[in-house]
Amino acid sequence: VPATVYKTLVVDALYGAFQLLSGPYLAVVSKSRRVARGPYHAPIFQVEDMKWLPIRRLAARSSSAGDATVALSPEEREEEEM
Amino acid sequence: VSGHRRARVPVVALTPTLTSRSRRARSSWCLPCLLLTLCSYLQLLREISETSSFFYAGGGYDLTNCLQRNDYHAWKASSAGGSGDAAGAEATRSRSGSVSRMAGAGGSSVTSSGSVASSAAADGGHGRHASHHRFDTDACLEAERPAPPVGAVVHRDAGAAAAVDPAHCDERFFWNRRALNAVVAAGPRARGFVTPIMNGFVEAAHCPVAESEVGLLLISRRACTRQGTRFNMRGADAEGNVANYAESEQITTLEDGRLSSFVQVRGSIPVLWEQPVSLKYTPRVLLKGAEAANHAVFGRHMRCQLTRYGAVTAVNLIDKKKDQQRLGEAYEREVAAFGRPELRYVWFDFHAECKNMQWQNLRRLVDLVANDFASYG
Numbered sequence: 196v197p198a199t200v201y202k203t204l205v206v207d208a209l210y211g212a213f214q215l216l217s218g219p220y221l222a223v224v225s226k227s228r229r230v231a232r233g234p235y236h237a238p239i240f241q242v243e244d245m246k247w248l249p250i251r252r253l254a255a256r257s258s259s260a261g262d263a264t265v266a267l268s269p270e271e272r273e274e275e276e277m
Numbered sequence: 278v279s280g281h282r283r284a285r286v287p288v289v290a291l292t293p294t295l296t297s298r299s300r301r302a303r304s305s306w307c308l309p310c311l312l313l314t315l316c317s318y319l320q321l322l323r324e325i326s327e328t329s330s331f332f333y334a335g336g337g338y339d340l341t342n343c344l345q346r347n348d349y350h351a352w353k354a355s356s357a358g359g360s361g362d363a364a365g366a367e368a369t370r371s372r373s374g375s376v377s378r379m380a381g382a383g384g385s386s387v388t389s390s391g392s393v394a395s396s397a398a399a400d401g402g403h404g405r406h407a408s409h410h411r412f413d414t415d416a417c418l419e420a421e422r423p424a425p426p427v428g429a430v431v432h433r434d435a436g437a438a439a440a441v442d443p444a445h446c447d448e449r450f451f452w453n454r455r456a457l458n459a460v461v462a463a464g465p466r467a468r469g470f471v472t473p474i475m476n477g478f479v480e481a482a483h484c485p486v487a488e489s490e491v492g493l494l495l496i497s498r499r500a501c502t503r504q505g506t507r508f509n510m511r512g513a514d515a516e517g518n519v520a521n522y523a524e525s526e527q528i529t530t531l532e533d534g535r536l537s538s539f540v541q542v543r544g545s546i547p548v549l550w551e552q553p554v555s556l557k558y559t560p561r562v563l564l565k566g567a568e569a570a571n572h573a574v575f576g577r578h579m580r581c582q583l584t585r586y587g588a589v590t591a592v593n594l595i596d597k598k599k600d601q602q603r604l605g606e607a608y609e610r611e612v613a614a615f616g617r618p619e620l621r622y623v624w625f626d627f628h629a630e631c632k633n634m635q636w637q638n639l640r641r642l643v644d645l646v647a648n649d650f651a652s653y654g
Contacts, residue, residue, distance in 0.1 A: 210472075211453040237337050242474065
C-alpha cells in the first residue's frame with residue numbers, strides 16, 4: 196500500500212462506476228452476508244449495504260497526482276484477499 | 278402534444294407553470310440549492326441500492342449462469358488446458374481435489390449433465406405463461422447450447438475459481454455489467470475486480486433423506502431488461518425482451534457430490550401489448566403493433582430462448598375468456614407463424630381449471646407436459 200493513501204476502506208466487492216451530476220462515483224458493496232453455499236461449495240453472498248464513493252475526493256486525498264483508480268486499488272486488493 | 282387534439286388543454290395549462298418554475302429555479306440557482314439537489318439525488322441512489330438489496334454474488338461461482346452453463350465453461354477451460362484426455366483429467370482431479378459429477382435421472386455415477394429441464398411462466402394479465410426448456414446434450418450443437426458432452430466429469434480447480442470471466446456471464450442477469458464496462462474493458466488483468474452481481478433471490482436448505490443429507494438450493498434471477506411493476510410493464514420490447522423475465526433454478530446436491538439442476542424461466546407474453554391502468558379492476562389489454570412487427574419481436578424472443586435452452590415447451594396459463602383470450606390467441610398465432618418444432622405450446626386455463634381452489638386439477642397440466650418432462654431426463 197503506497198504511503199500516499201491514508202485512508203483504507205475495506206469493501207467486499209466493486210459494483211461499478213457511475214457518472215453522476217456531481218462527478219464520477221464508485222459504487223462498492225460495503226457489507227455482505229453469506230446466505231448459501233452454492234454448487235462446488237462456492238459461497239453465495241447477499242449484498243447488505245452499498246456505499247457511493249466520489250472518485251474525485253478519493254483521488255484528491257492521495258497526495259500524488261495519480262488518478263482515482265490508482266488511489267482506490269489498494270482497497271480493492273484487500274477485497275480480493277478476502 | 279404528439280398530435281393529439283385532446284392534449285392541447287394540458288399544454289396550455291402547463292406552460293405557465295413550467296416557465297414560472299424555470300424562472301424561479303434560475304433565480305435561486307445558488308450553491309446550497311444545487312448541493313441539496315445533488316445530495317437528495319445521491320440519497321435516492323443510496324436508498325435504491327439499500328432497500329431493494331436482493332443483490333447476490335457468488336464467490337468464485339458465476340451466479341448469473343445456471344449450473345450447467347457454469348459446468349460447461351469449467352469443462353471448456355479444463356479441456357483447453359491440455360487435460361482433455363482421461364489421463365489428464367485424472368491428474369487435474371488429484372491436483373485440485375474438487376471434482377464434481379453431474380448425474381442424470383438415470384442415477385449412474387457419471388452420466389449426462391444435460392438432464393436439465395427448464396420451464397417458464399409469464400404474466401399475462403392475471404395469468405401466467407410457463408414454458409419448459411431443455412438442454413439436450415445428445416442433439417445439441419456445442420456452440421448453440423453449451424453443455425459438457427455426455428459422461429464428462431467436470432473438474433473445478435479451487436485456485437482458478439477466484440475470478441469469473443465476464444465474457445461467460447449471462448448478460449441478462451449481470452446487473453452491474455454496464456457499471457463495470459471500464460473494468461471489463463481493462464481485460465484479464467482487472468478480472469479480480471469484476472464481481473458479477475445478480476438481482477433476484479437465493480435460499481438454501483438441507484433436508485435429511487434416508488440417512489444422508491440432500492441440499493436444496495433455489496436461485497432466482499431477474500433479468501435486467503424490461504423490469505417494471507404489474508400493468509405498467511407488459512409484453513415484449515422491440516428487441517424481444519419480455520417484461521419481468523426471470524430464470525429460476527432448483528439445484529439438488531447429494532452427499533456423494535452428484536448434482537441436479539432444474540431451470541424454469543418466466544416472462545410476459547412475448548407479443549406487443551399493453552395494459553394501462555384504469556379505474557377498472559382489470560384494465561383492458563391493448564394488442565399493439567402490426568402483424569409483421571409482432572412476428573419480428575416474437576421471433577427474436579423465441580430464438581433467444583431456443584438458443585439458450587434448447588427445445589421449449591411454452592405453457593400459457595391465462596384465461597380463455599375476454600381480454601386474456603384475445604391475448605392468448607395472439608400468442609397462439611405467433612407460435613403457429615413461428616413454426617419451429619422445438620417450440621411446443623400448451624394453453625392451460627389456470628383460473629378455470631383450478632377455480633374454487635381445486636389445486637389437485639394441476640395434475641391435468643402435469644399430464645399435458647408429462648412427455649416433455651420425460652424427454653428432459
